[in-house]
Structures are given as C-alpha cells and as structure tokens.
Amino acid sequence: MISYEEFEQIVVKILERDIASNQDQKSAIQAGLNQSLFIVAGPGSGKTTVIVLKILKYLFVDDVEPEEIVATTFTRKAADELTSRILDWGYKIKDYLLNEGMNKGYEFEKIRKIAHIDFNQILTGTVDSVAQDLLRVNRQPGTNLPNVIESFVTESAMTNVGLYRNDRYLNEDLQKYLGELKGRDKIKNPSMMSQMILSIKNKMYYDVVDMDEIRQTSTDPGQIQVLDAIDEYEKELRGRNSIDFPMLEDLFLEKLENEEFEDFLSNVKIVLVDEYQDTNLLQEKIYFKIAEFAIRNGGNITVVGDDDQSLYRFRGATVDLFTNFPRRASESLGIYVNVINLKENYRSTENIINLCNHFAELDEKYQNARVSHKPPIVCPENNKGKNIPIIGLFRNTQEILARDLSNLISELINKGTVRRKVQ
Known part of the structure; x- marks a missing residue:
C-alpha cells in the first residue's frame, strides 16, 4: 500500500515517534512478513510502541488484512491498552493517508484499501478471551457455549462436590497426602484442601499432564483421592455446561488440533504474543498450533517479553519456554527465529539502570535462567546525566x-x- 520509508516518515511526523534513531526498534518493526522474531524487551524499552507499530506496518505496508492478525498479552488491562493504542495511532495514520491521497492524487484502489481498514477486526486480548471469541464465532447451531466460571466459584464447586460429597474431606489418606505437600502432618481444613486440589489440577492442565496415566501408575491412595476429587469436579461442571479457565484453554487447544476454526486458521498470518515469559506449556501449544497455520499462510509468529520479569510461575508459567523460544519454535515449526534485544531504557535514570544491571548479575546461578548472551540495559545518550533525586x-x-x-x-x-x- 505504502513503502516502509513513507510509513516511517508518517510515524515521525504524525505520532512523533522517531523509530529510525533506535536500530533495534527499527529492526523489529521493519522485519518482513514471513520473519518470525524473538524480541527480548527490557524495562522501559518501548515494547508497546514496537508491538503497535509492527501491527500497523503489517496493515499499511504489507497489505495484511486486520482479521489476519491475532495479538495477545497476559492481562485484560494490558490487552485493553494495546487495543486502545492500535485504534488511536491507526486512525491517525489512516486519516493522514486519506488526506494525503486526495492531495497527491492516489489511485482509487489505494484510497479504497486505506479507507476500508477496520482496526477493530484485529483479534486482540488474552489467550482466554481469544479462545472465548473463537468458540462463540464458531459455535455450532443449536448448541450453547460453556459458561466460564471465575476462581471464587471453582473453589466452592471443588469443596461441595469434590470434598463434601461422599465426605472425602475426612479421608485420612487425602489429608496426609496434602499435608506432605505442605510439609505438615495432615491438612484437614476443607477450604485449604479445596485450594490445594484446584492448584494441583490447574498445574496438571498447564503442564499438559495425562491424569489417566498418573492414575494407572500411582501407588499413593491419597493421590488417587485427589484425582477422584478432580474427576467429580469436572463432571459436575460439564453437567452444568460450565468450565474453568484451564479447562477453557484445553478445550481451545483440542478444537485447534481438530482444525474446527476453519475460517480463522485458513486466514491467520500474524501471531504476536506479548509477555511471553508468563506463558505455560498448554498456552505454548496453542500459540504454536495457530502459528503453524500462520506460517503456512506466509506469515510469522513473534513473541515479546523479558525473562527477568517472569512473575506467574504459580500459574504454570516457566521461563524456560521463553528463554528457549527460538530453539523450541525451530523444532516445532521448522522455522528460523531472529533474535532482537530492545535494551535502551527510556524510563529510568542512569543510576537506576546501573543498579538493575548490577543486581541482575549478582547471582551466578541465576544467569543460567536468563536468555543466553543477554546484553545489559542501556541508558540512551540523551538521558545520561539526568539523575533525578529519589x-x-x-x-x-x-x-x-x-x-x-x-x-x-x-x-x-x-x-x-x-x-x-x-x-
């Protein structure tokens, strides 16, 4: 539609974002349609700017249709902020191009293409909201979508169905098994038992563990009680046409593997994942399955994150999935992944940046959990010496x-x- 050079000039002029001065940012934004990327984005490095401009570059330079792009991040708030920025910047560029087109005599087809770009058709959200959107759009006539229940409801369901039913909470094998996990003699409190069993269930979902195989090989009666409680909990939810969020992601993966989202998978070209350091194995399988079709359609998968900011291990996230992404994507998808480090921090003073670099390097064992050859955070030249009192x-x-x-x-x-x- 327009050249990258023209796009860059518009970004500087209209959005006042000088991406040309930062070669790392420019490399990430300018990368070709079929080039998958692993973007390690340090704090304050402008990752949201890069993500949004990369998406807009696909639309205005590469002629990618909005509905061919899926962009996810970890929280609803971050997803809302991403959508808001895409709409704000997207419409500013669109309006500018339409005005320029009239003045410079663009061809009718070019003006028509620009005018018909609908940024709302970009599929943005968390992996859970994307799953719900696709399940709703692809719902079979006459069927009802399962109701996704929140965490406070899941605990009540597990307590009432998995523990109180048949008085399982009184089972000494179960109490002893849960107690050993906590380093205690026994766990007898039903609420705590419910929380622990749900945590075990979620961990097995996120790690893609075969519960039937565990049941067949287990010799611990307490562990069998846990599996029975989980089984009754799941049956109760499904009987009410309800699922929790780990079950939702599992269902989503199942339907992706069965290629039930035909329209979506036949068109998707761009898979862009923010906060990838908080991804678990189940979600990785989801992203790789979508990416399989995106690459087949001439597109790519790009992930963005920072291993030093991994926070969600309690939800099954493992930083290894992030640090080893280039290798794992290569093995699973047969692609080459280009690594880009966004290392300039525009948010902090030079002293804070130096402190963070020093702190991250204190523990030698910790270095093995970081991205290989990760460069230190850098203070831009125009920010050096601006040591604001703290x-x-x-x-x-x-x-x-x-x-x-x-x-x-x-x-x-x-x-x-x-x-x-x-x-």
Missing part, C-alpha cells in the same frame, strides 16, 4: 507508609519544601 520511604505497615507518603506530598504541594526530621 526518595525512599520505609515503614512497618502499608497504612503508616500511605499516611506518611500523603503527608509528604501535601507538604511539598502546599509549602514547597519539607523539613528533614532526624530520628
């Missing part, structure tokens, strides 16, 4: 900290200065 407040409770911080802000606003108190 204050640290340390209090015994959040309430005291909130009170003292509020008083400090009030004095700064009203008086302009704060008298130093010597303890």
